[in-house]
Amino acid sequence: MITWNYRVFREDDGDYVIREVFYAEDDSIIGCTANAVEPFGRSIEELTTSIMDFQAALALPVLTLAEIPQPAMPPKKRANGRTLSSADVRTRLGLAAPSSDKKEKS
Amino acid sequence: MSTSPRCCTTSEGELPRASTMKSLILNSTPLILDVAIFILDVSTLILNLTLFILDVSTLILDVTPLILDLTPFILDSTALILDLTPLILDSTALILDLTLFILDVSTLILDVARTSSTQSQRICRNVCYVLLICHAERSWPLLPTLVVATHVYGQRSEASRNALHRLYQRCSEASVSTCYTAVCDGSIFSVPRHHNACVERPGRGRHGGSRSGKDHTTMYDIDYTQEALEDLQWFRKHEQNIIVDGIDQQLRNEPTSETRNRKRMQVNAYAEWELRIGDVRVLYNVDTQVRIVEIQRIGEKRGNTFFFRGRRTDI
Numbered sequence: 357m358i359t360w361n362y363r364v365f366r367e368d369d370g371d372y373v374i375r376e377v378f379y380a381e382d383d384s385i386i387g388c389t390a391n392a393v394e395p396f397g398r399s400i401e402e403l404t405t406s407i408m409d410f411q412a413a414l415a416l417p418v419l420t421l422a423e424i425p426q427p428a429m430p431p432k433k434r435a436n437g438r439t440l441s442s443a444d445v446r447t448r449l450g451l452a453a454p455s456s457d458k459k460e461k462s
Numbered sequence: 463m464s465t466s467p468r469c470c471t472t473s474e475g476e477l478p479r480a481s482t483m484k485s486l487i488l489n490s491t492p493l494i495l496d497v498a499i500f501i502l503d504v505s506t507l508i509l510n511l512t513l514f515i516l517d518v519s520t521l522i523l524d525v526t527p528l529i530l531d532l533t534p535f536i537l538d539s540t541a542l543i544l545d546l547t548p549l550i551l552d553s554t555a556l557i558l559d560l561t562l563f564i565l566d567v568s569t570l571i572l573d574v575a576r577t578s579s580t581q582s583q584r585i586c587r588n589v590c591y592v593l594l595i596c597h598a599e600r601s602w603p604l605l606p607t608l609v610v611a612t613h614v615y616g617q618r619s620e621a622s623r624n625a626l627h628r629l630y631q632r633c634s635e636a637s638v639s640t641c642y643t644a645v646c647d648g649s650i651f652s653v654p655r656h657h658n659a660c661v662e663r664p665g666r667g668r669h670g671g672s673r674s675g676k677d678h679t680t681m682y683d684i685d686y687t688q689e690a691l692e693d694l695q696w697f698r699k700h701e702q703n704i705i706v707d708g709i710d711q712q713l714r715n716e717p718t719s720e721t722r723n724r725k726r727m728q729v730n731a732y733a734e735w736e737l738r739i740g741d742v743r744v745l746y747n748v749d750t751q752v753r754i755v756e757i758q759r760i761g762e763k764r765g766n767t768f769f770f771r772g773r774r775t776d777i
Contacts, residue, residue, distance in 0.1 A: 357696045358761035360743045376725070376736070376743065378761055387730030387745075396722055409763075427731040439685035439756060442710055449694060449702050454710050 358386065362393070362413035366420050374413050377424075388424050505564045512557045519550055681714045682748070686757045693760035701742070705760060708739035713755045717748045733758040 363377040365388075373392035380386045395410050397403030446453065522543060529536045686694075694702055712723060720726055723738040733745035741763040747756045 357693045358745075358759050359764040360761045361764040375728075378730075378732075378743070378745070378759075379764065386732060388728050389736060390726040390728045393725065394722075421728065424728055424730070426729060439687055440691060442684040442686070442706065445686050445691055445694065446706060448691065449699075449706070451699075451703050451706055454707060 357381065361416075362410050363388070363416055364413050364418045365392075366418050368421075372418070374410055377419070385424060388419075388421075501564055505561050508557060508561045508564075512554055512561065515550065515554050515557075519547060519554070522547065682717055682753045682755045684709060684713060684755050684757065687759075690757040690760055696762070697742075697760075705739055705742055705744070708742075709737065709744060709755075709757060712737055712739075713746065717746070717755045718750065 358378055358380055360376050360378045362374050365373050365375050367373060375388045375391070376393055377388045378386050395403060395406040397406050440448070442454075445451075526540050526544065529540045694705065697705060717724070717735065725736045725738070727734055727736050727745070733747050735746050735748065737744040737746060743761045743763075744757060745759045745761070747758060748754075749756065
Protein backbone atom coordinates (compact mmCIF):
# COMPACT_ATOMS: atom_id res chain seq x y z
CA MET A 357 0.00 0.00 0.00
CA ILE A 358 1.18 3.51 -0.71
CA THR A 359 1.87 5.88 2.18
CA TRP A 360 2.08 9.63 2.62
CA ASN A 361 3.42 12.26 4.96
CA TYR A 362 4.10 15.96 5.14
CA ARG A 363 7.40 17.23 3.78
CA VAL A 364 9.02 20.63 3.67
CA PHE A 365 9.71 21.99 0.19
CA ARG A 366 11.98 24.85 -0.79
CA GLU A 367 10.24 26.69 -3.61
CA ASP A 368 11.95 28.27 -6.61
CA ASP A 369 11.46 31.73 -5.10
CA GLY A 370 13.20 30.64 -1.87
CA ASP A 371 10.04 30.23 0.22
CA TYR A 372 9.51 27.13 2.33
CA VAL A 373 6.16 25.34 2.27
CA ILE A 374 4.74 21.98 3.29
CA ARG A 375 3.20 19.54 0.85
CA GLU A 376 1.82 16.05 1.17
CA VAL A 377 4.21 13.54 -0.39
CA PHE A 378 3.25 10.06 -1.50
CA TYR A 379 5.48 7.01 -1.44
CA ALA A 380 5.26 3.73 -3.33
CA GLU A 381 5.62 0.35 -1.63
CA ASP A 382 9.39 0.52 -2.20
CA ASP A 383 9.46 3.89 -0.39
CA SER A 384 10.26 5.83 -3.54
CA ILE A 385 8.44 9.13 -3.92
CA ILE A 386 5.63 8.92 -6.44
CA GLY A 387 4.18 12.40 -6.16
CA CYS A 388 3.08 15.32 -4.08
CA THR A 389 0.29 17.85 -3.91
CA ALA A 390 0.48 20.64 -6.45
CA ASN A 391 0.25 23.34 -3.81
CA ALA A 392 1.15 23.77 -0.17
CA VAL A 393 -1.28 22.26 2.32
CA GLU A 394 -2.51 23.68 5.58
CA PRO A 395 -3.17 22.17 9.04
CA PHE A 396 -6.81 21.30 9.56
CA GLY A 397 -9.07 19.37 11.88
CA ARG A 398 -12.69 18.95 12.82
CA SER A 399 -11.85 19.62 16.44
CA ILE A 400 -9.11 21.36 18.42
CA GLU A 401 -7.61 17.95 19.17
CA GLU A 402 -7.51 17.01 15.50
CA LEU A 403 -6.02 20.38 14.62
CA THR A 404 -3.36 19.87 17.31
CA THR A 405 -2.49 16.46 15.88
CA SER A 406 -2.37 17.94 12.42
CA ILE A 407 0.03 20.68 13.55
CA MET A 408 2.22 18.07 15.23
CA ASP A 409 2.33 16.11 11.97
CA PHE A 410 3.37 19.28 10.20
CA GLN A 411 6.01 19.86 12.84
CA ALA A 412 7.38 16.35 12.22
CA ALA A 413 8.04 17.38 8.64
CA LEU A 414 10.59 19.90 9.90
CA ALA A 415 12.79 17.01 11.06
CA LEU A 416 12.93 15.52 7.56
CA PRO A 417 15.24 16.61 4.76
CA VAL A 418 13.94 19.52 2.73
CA LEU A 419 12.76 18.64 -0.75
CA THR A 420 12.41 20.63 -3.94
CA LEU A 421 9.92 20.01 -6.71
CA ALA A 422 12.83 18.99 -8.91
CA GLU A 423 13.23 15.90 -6.74
CA ILE A 424 9.69 14.75 -7.43
CA PRO A 425 9.69 12.29 -10.33
CA GLN A 426 8.04 13.67 -13.42
CA PRO A 427 6.36 11.14 -15.69
CA ALA A 428 6.95 11.34 -19.42
CA MET A 429 3.19 11.31 -19.89
CA PRO A 430 0.48 12.60 -17.55
CA PRO A 431 -1.69 9.93 -15.94
CA LYS A 432 -4.45 8.46 -18.07
CA LYS A 433 -7.94 9.55 -17.19
CA ARG A 434 -8.98 5.93 -16.92
CA ALA A 435 -7.08 2.68 -16.63
CA ASN A 436 -7.12 0.32 -19.57
CA GLY A 437 -7.58 -2.67 -17.31
CA ARG A 438 -10.70 -3.85 -15.63
CA THR A 439 -12.11 -1.67 -12.89
CA LEU A 440 -14.68 -2.38 -10.23
CA SER A 441 -17.73 -0.31 -9.45
CA SER A 442 -18.30 1.01 -5.96
CA ALA A 443 -21.01 -1.61 -5.45
CA ASP A 444 -18.67 -4.38 -6.58
CA VAL A 445 -16.02 -3.18 -4.13
CA ARG A 446 -18.54 -3.19 -1.30
CA THR A 447 -19.56 -6.72 -2.22
CA ARG A 448 -15.96 -7.92 -2.45
CA LEU A 449 -15.11 -6.42 0.93
CA GLY A 450 -18.39 -7.45 2.56
CA LEU A 451 -19.31 -3.87 3.36
CA ALA A 452 -22.76 -2.51 4.03
CA ALA A 453 -24.68 -0.59 1.41
CA PRO A 454 -24.05 3.17 1.41
CA SER A 455 -25.77 5.18 4.09
CA SER A 456 -28.08 6.86 1.58
CA ASP A 457 -29.46 3.41 0.72
CA LYS A 458 -30.09 2.62 4.35
CA LYS A 459 -32.03 5.82 4.76
CA GLU A 460 -34.01 5.05 1.65
CA LYS A 461 -34.93 1.59 2.89
CA SER A 462 -35.92 2.83 6.33
CA MET B 463 -22.39 1.77 -5.80
CA SER B 464 -24.70 4.21 -4.25
CA THR B 465 -28.28 3.70 -5.16
CA SER B 466 -29.35 7.03 -3.84
CA PRO B 467 -32.72 8.22 -5.03
CA ARG B 468 -32.59 9.06 -8.67
CA CYS B 469 -35.69 11.00 -9.43
CA CYS B 470 -36.57 12.30 -12.77
CA THR B 471 -39.29 14.84 -13.29
CA THR B 472 -40.84 16.28 -16.35
CA SER B 473 -42.66 19.50 -16.73
CA GLU B 474 -45.79 17.35 -16.90
CA GLY B 475 -45.29 16.04 -13.40
CA GLU B 476 -43.19 13.81 -11.19
CA LEU B 477 -41.78 10.68 -12.79
CA PRO B 478 -41.12 7.64 -10.63
CA ARG B 479 -37.94 7.57 -8.53
CA ALA B 480 -34.98 5.51 -9.74
CA SER B 481 -35.88 2.57 -7.51
CA THR B 482 -39.44 2.64 -8.79
CA MET B 483 -38.13 2.79 -12.32
CA LYS B 484 -35.84 -0.14 -11.61
CA SER B 485 -38.72 -2.21 -10.26
CA LEU B 486 -40.81 -1.05 -13.22
CA ILE B 487 -38.08 -2.28 -15.55
CA LEU B 488 -37.90 -5.58 -13.68
CA ASN B 489 -41.68 -5.96 -13.78
CA SER B 490 -41.75 -5.18 -17.46
CA THR B 491 -39.00 -7.67 -18.28
CA PRO B 492 -41.44 -10.46 -19.35
CA LEU B 493 -43.21 -7.97 -21.59
CA ILE B 494 -39.89 -6.84 -23.03
CA LEU B 495 -38.97 -10.47 -23.65
CA ASP B 496 -42.28 -11.01 -25.43
CA VAL B 497 -41.65 -7.91 -27.50
CA ALA B 498 -38.11 -9.10 -28.23
CA ILE B 499 -39.42 -12.49 -29.40
CA PHE B 500 -42.02 -10.73 -31.49
CA ILE B 501 -39.33 -8.51 -33.01
CA LEU B 502 -37.22 -11.59 -33.73
CA ASP B 503 -40.20 -13.22 -35.47
CA VAL B 504 -40.76 -10.09 -37.51
CA SER B 505 -37.04 -9.99 -38.30
CA THR B 506 -37.18 -13.57 -39.56
CA LEU B 507 -40.20 -12.73 -41.69
CA ILE B 508 -38.44 -9.70 -43.14
CA LEU B 509 -35.37 -11.81 -43.83
CA ASN B 510 -37.49 -14.38 -45.67
CA LEU B 511 -39.15 -11.63 -47.64
CA THR B 512 -35.76 -10.18 -48.47
CA LEU B 513 -34.50 -13.53 -49.70
CA PHE B 514 -37.67 -13.91 -51.76
CA ILE B 515 -37.18 -10.47 -53.31
CA LEU B 516 -33.56 -11.34 -54.05
CA ASP B 517 -34.66 -14.56 -55.75
CA VAL B 518 -37.22 -12.69 -57.80
CA SER B 519 -34.62 -10.09 -58.75
CA THR B 520 -32.26 -12.82 -59.88
CA LEU B 521 -35.04 -14.48 -61.87
CA ILE B 522 -35.94 -11.21 -63.55
CA LEU B 523 -32.30 -10.68 -64.46
CA ASP B 524 -32.15 -14.19 -65.93
CA VAL B 525 -35.35 -13.81 -67.91
CA THR B 526 -34.50 -10.38 -69.27
CA PRO B 527 -32.27 -11.55 -72.20
CA LEU B 528 -34.96 -13.96 -73.34
CA ILE B 529 -37.60 -11.29 -73.24
CA LEU B 530 -35.31 -8.96 -75.21
CA ASP B 531 -35.22 -11.52 -78.03
CA LEU B 532 -38.97 -11.88 -78.17
CA THR B 533 -40.65 -8.55 -79.07
CA PRO B 534 -39.85 -4.84 -79.20
CA PHE B 535 -42.74 -4.32 -76.88
CA ILE B 536 -41.19 -6.64 -74.37
CA LEU B 537 -37.90 -4.84 -74.96
CA ASP B 538 -39.50 -1.63 -73.83
CA SER B 539 -40.96 -3.40 -70.84
CA THR B 540 -37.63 -4.97 -70.05
CA ALA B 541 -35.95 -1.58 -70.17
CA LEU B 542 -38.48 -0.41 -67.68
CA ILE B 543 -37.82 -3.42 -65.47
CA LEU B 544 -34.08 -2.81 -65.75
CA ASP B 545 -34.63 0.73 -64.61
CA LEU B 546 -36.56 -0.57 -61.66
CA THR B 547 -34.04 -3.26 -60.71
CA PRO B 548 -31.51 -0.94 -59.01
CA LEU B 549 -34.33 0.53 -57.02
CA ILE B 550 -35.43 -2.93 -55.92
CA LEU B 551 -31.85 -3.82 -55.03
CA ASP B 552 -31.53 -0.62 -53.01
CA SER B 553 -34.74 -1.43 -51.22
CA THR B 554 -33.44 -4.90 -50.51
CA ALA B 555 -30.26 -3.51 -49.03
CA LEU B 556 -32.32 -1.14 -46.92
CA ILE B 557 -34.50 -3.98 -45.68
CA LEU B 558 -31.38 -5.98 -44.84
CA ASP B 559 -29.96 -3.04 -42.88
CA LEU B 560 -33.23 -2.62 -41.05
CA THR B 561 -33.27 -6.31 -40.25
CA LEU B 562 -29.77 -6.16 -38.80
CA PHE B 563 -30.74 -3.10 -36.84
CA ILE B 564 -33.81 -4.77 -35.39
CA LEU B 565 -31.66 -7.76 -34.48
CA ASP B 566 -29.24 -5.41 -32.69
CA VAL B 567 -32.07 -3.89 -30.70
CA SER B 568 -33.47 -7.31 -29.90
CA THR B 569 -30.09 -8.45 -28.64
CA LEU B 570 -29.82 -5.38 -26.47
CA ILE B 571 -33.26 -5.84 -24.97
CA LEU B 572 -32.54 -9.50 -24.29
CA ASP B 573 -29.18 -8.61 -22.72
CA VAL B 574 -30.70 -6.06 -20.43
CA ALA B 575 -33.54 -8.36 -19.48
CA ARG B 576 -31.33 -11.38 -18.88
CA THR B 577 -28.53 -9.93 -16.81
CA SER B 578 -28.48 -8.15 -13.50
CA SER B 579 -24.90 -6.95 -13.36
CA THR B 580 -23.85 -3.43 -12.49
CA GLN B 581 -23.09 -2.75 -16.11
CA SER B 582 -26.58 -3.81 -17.10
CA GLN B 583 -28.03 -1.54 -14.45
CA ARG B 584 -25.92 1.26 -15.88
CA ILE B 585 -27.21 0.44 -19.34
CA CYS B 586 -30.78 0.43 -18.00
CA ARG B 587 -30.18 3.82 -16.46
CA ASN B 588 -28.79 5.16 -19.70
CA VAL B 589 -31.72 3.73 -21.59
CA CYS B 590 -34.00 5.60 -19.19
CA TYR B 591 -32.11 8.80 -19.98
CA VAL B 592 -32.44 8.06 -23.67
CA LEU B 593 -36.18 7.57 -23.25
CA LEU B 594 -36.37 10.93 -21.52
CA ILE B 595 -34.33 12.62 -24.22
CA CYS B 596 -36.47 11.10 -26.97
CA HIS B 597 -39.60 12.13 -25.11
CA ALA B 598 -38.35 15.68 -24.77
CA GLU B 599 -37.17 15.82 -28.39
CA ARG B 600 -40.35 14.17 -29.72
CA SER B 601 -37.94 12.00 -31.70
CA TRP B 602 -39.16 8.50 -31.02
CA PRO B 603 -37.81 7.17 -34.34
CA LEU B 604 -34.34 7.83 -32.93
CA LEU B 605 -34.95 5.61 -29.95
CA PRO B 606 -33.57 2.30 -31.32
CA THR B 607 -30.47 4.02 -32.65
CA LEU B 608 -29.85 5.76 -29.37
CA VAL B 609 -30.41 2.63 -27.34
CA VAL B 610 -27.99 0.61 -29.41
CA ALA B 611 -25.46 3.44 -29.51
CA THR B 612 -25.60 3.81 -25.76
CA HIS B 613 -25.31 0.06 -25.30
CA VAL B 614 -22.25 -0.36 -27.47
CA TYR B 615 -20.61 2.71 -25.99
CA GLY B 616 -21.31 1.33 -22.55
CA GLN B 617 -19.08 -1.62 -23.34
CA ARG B 618 -16.23 0.85 -23.79
CA SER B 619 -14.11 -1.23 -26.09
CA GLU B 620 -12.51 -0.29 -29.35
CA ALA B 621 -14.69 -2.86 -31.10
CA SER B 622 -17.79 -1.28 -29.57
CA ARG B 623 -16.78 2.16 -30.72
CA ASN B 624 -16.15 0.79 -34.20
CA ALA B 625 -19.56 -0.84 -34.15
CA LEU B 626 -21.06 2.47 -33.12
CA HIS B 627 -19.23 4.16 -35.95
CA ARG B 628 -20.58 1.64 -38.45
CA LEU B 629 -24.04 2.19 -37.04
CA TYR B 630 -23.58 5.90 -37.48
CA GLN B 631 -22.51 5.41 -41.09
CA ARG B 632 -25.74 3.57 -41.74
CA CYS B 633 -27.74 6.50 -40.39
CA SER B 634 -27.25 9.71 -42.28
CA GLU B 635 -29.88 11.90 -40.65
CA ALA B 636 -28.52 15.01 -39.00
CA SER B 637 -30.44 14.28 -35.83
CA VAL B 638 -28.83 10.86 -35.53
CA SER B 639 -25.48 12.52 -36.10
CA THR B 640 -26.17 14.81 -33.18
CA CYS B 641 -27.09 11.86 -30.99
CA TYR B 642 -23.97 9.98 -32.06
CA THR B 643 -21.85 12.96 -31.04
CA ALA B 644 -23.67 13.11 -27.74
CA VAL B 645 -22.96 9.46 -27.09
CA CYS B 646 -19.31 9.75 -28.03
CA ASP B 647 -18.52 12.80 -25.96
CA GLY B 648 -20.33 11.33 -23.00
CA SER B 649 -23.11 13.87 -22.79
CA ILE B 650 -25.56 11.04 -23.35
CA PHE B 651 -24.96 10.32 -19.70
CA SER B 652 -26.38 13.69 -18.86
CA VAL B 653 -29.52 15.18 -20.20
CA PRO B 654 -28.74 18.26 -22.29
CA ARG B 655 -29.04 21.54 -20.44
CA HIS B 656 -32.27 22.59 -22.14
CA HIS B 657 -33.88 19.47 -20.72
CA ASN B 658 -33.06 20.42 -17.15
CA ALA B 659 -36.50 21.86 -16.72
CA CYS B 660 -38.09 18.48 -17.17
CA VAL B 661 -35.42 16.06 -15.95
CA GLU B 662 -34.20 15.91 -12.40
CA ARG B 663 -30.78 14.42 -11.95
CA PRO B 664 -30.31 11.48 -9.60
CA GLY B 665 -29.72 12.38 -6.02
CA ARG B 666 -30.27 16.10 -6.46
CA GLY B 667 -33.22 18.24 -5.73
CA ARG B 668 -35.18 19.76 -8.53
CA HIS B 669 -33.50 23.03 -7.82
CA GLY B 670 -30.61 21.19 -6.22
CA GLY B 671 -27.99 23.89 -6.26
CA SER B 672 -27.05 23.21 -9.81
CA ARG B 673 -24.64 25.88 -10.89
CA SER B 674 -23.58 26.58 -14.40
CA GLY B 675 -21.07 24.21 -15.96
CA LYS B 676 -21.10 20.58 -16.94
CA ASP B 677 -19.52 19.40 -13.72
CA HIS B 678 -22.42 20.51 -11.62
CA THR B 679 -25.24 18.77 -13.43
CA THR B 680 -24.55 15.07 -13.06
CA MET B 681 -23.40 12.69 -10.42
CA TYR B 682 -20.29 10.71 -11.16
CA ASP B 683 -19.91 6.96 -11.10
CA ILE B 684 -17.08 5.64 -8.95
CA ASP B 685 -14.78 2.93 -10.28
CA TYR B 686 -11.85 1.34 -8.46
CA THR B 687 -8.69 -0.02 -10.02
CA GLN B 688 -7.46 -3.41 -8.86
CA GLU B 689 -4.60 -1.66 -7.05
CA ALA B 690 -7.04 0.54 -5.17
CA LEU B 691 -9.01 -2.54 -4.08
CA GLU B 692 -5.80 -4.17 -2.88
CA ASP B 693 -4.91 -0.99 -0.97
CA LEU B 694 -8.35 -1.03 0.65
CA GLN B 695 -7.85 -4.59 1.83
CA TRP B 696 -5.00 -3.42 4.06
CA PHE B 697 -7.44 -1.46 6.22
CA ARG B 698 -9.64 -2.78 8.96
CA LYS B 699 -13.31 -3.37 8.17
CA HIS B 700 -14.65 -0.24 9.88
CA GLU B 701 -11.93 1.83 8.19
CA GLN B 702 -12.90 0.34 4.84
CA ASN B 703 -16.49 1.40 5.50
CA ILE B 704 -15.40 4.94 6.35
CA ILE B 705 -13.19 5.18 3.27
CA VAL B 706 -15.72 3.80 0.77
CA ASP B 707 -18.52 5.90 2.29
CA GLY B 708 -16.25 8.96 2.21
CA ILE B 709 -15.41 8.38 -1.43
CA ASP B 710 -19.07 7.96 -2.32
CA GLN B 711 -20.07 11.08 -0.41
CA GLN B 712 -17.27 13.37 -1.55
CA LEU B 713 -16.56 12.35 -5.12
CA ARG B 714 -19.97 11.81 -6.66
CA ASN B 715 -20.49 15.54 -7.01
CA GLU B 716 -17.95 18.01 -8.37
CA PRO B 717 -14.88 15.80 -7.92
CA THR B 718 -12.77 18.35 -9.77
CA SER B 719 -13.52 21.26 -7.46
CA GLU B 720 -10.61 22.00 -5.15
CA THR B 721 -11.68 22.09 -1.51
CA ARG B 722 -10.03 21.56 1.85
CA ASN B 723 -10.38 17.82 1.32
CA ARG B 724 -9.77 17.66 -2.41
CA LYS B 725 -6.36 18.75 -3.62
CA ARG B 726 -4.84 18.80 -7.05
CA MET B 727 -1.64 16.78 -7.36
CA GLN B 728 1.63 17.77 -8.93
CA VAL B 729 1.91 15.91 -12.24
CA ASN B 730 2.72 12.26 -11.50
CA ALA B 731 2.25 8.83 -12.99
CA TYR B 732 -0.79 7.93 -10.89
CA ALA B 733 -3.44 10.55 -10.44
CA GLU B 734 -4.39 14.18 -10.84
CA TRP B 735 -6.39 14.49 -7.64
CA GLU B 736 -6.20 13.61 -3.97
CA LEU B 737 -9.05 13.20 -1.49
CA ARG B 738 -8.50 13.46 2.26
CA ILE B 739 -10.51 11.15 4.48
CA GLY B 740 -9.03 11.57 7.94
CA ASP B 741 -5.48 10.26 7.75
CA VAL B 742 -6.24 8.37 4.57
CA ARG B 743 -5.44 9.80 1.16
CA VAL B 744 -7.26 8.67 -1.96
CA LEU B 745 -5.61 9.28 -5.32
CA TYR B 746 -8.09 9.53 -8.17
CA ASN B 747 -8.59 10.61 -11.74
CA VAL B 748 -11.72 12.08 -13.25
CA ASP B 749 -13.07 11.50 -16.73
CA THR B 750 -15.54 14.35 -17.09
CA GLN B 751 -16.62 13.15 -20.52
CA VAL B 752 -18.26 10.00 -19.24
CA ARG B 753 -18.70 11.17 -15.62
CA ILE B 754 -16.48 8.55 -14.04
CA VAL B 755 -14.19 8.97 -11.05
CA GLU B 756 -11.53 6.29 -11.05
CA ILE B 757 -9.87 5.56 -7.72
CA GLN B 758 -6.24 4.77 -8.46
CA ARG B 759 -4.62 4.18 -5.09
CA ILE B 760 -5.45 4.57 -1.41
CA GLY B 761 -2.70 5.45 1.04
CA GLU B 762 -2.32 5.65 4.79
CA LYS B 763 -0.25 8.11 6.79
CA ARG B 764 3.37 7.10 7.00
CA GLY B 765 4.67 6.11 10.38
CA ASN B 766 7.56 7.81 12.10
CA THR B 767 10.07 5.83 10.12
CA PHE B 768 11.12 6.72 6.63
CA PHE B 769 13.78 5.93 4.13
CA PHE B 770 15.86 8.73 2.76
CA ARG B 771 17.99 7.79 -0.22
CA GLY B 772 17.95 4.18 0.87
CA ARG B 773 18.86 4.94 4.51
CA ARG B 774 16.33 4.15 7.25
CA THR B 775 15.72 7.12 9.52
CA ASP B 776 13.52 7.48 12.60
CA ILE B 777 11.86 10.78 13.27
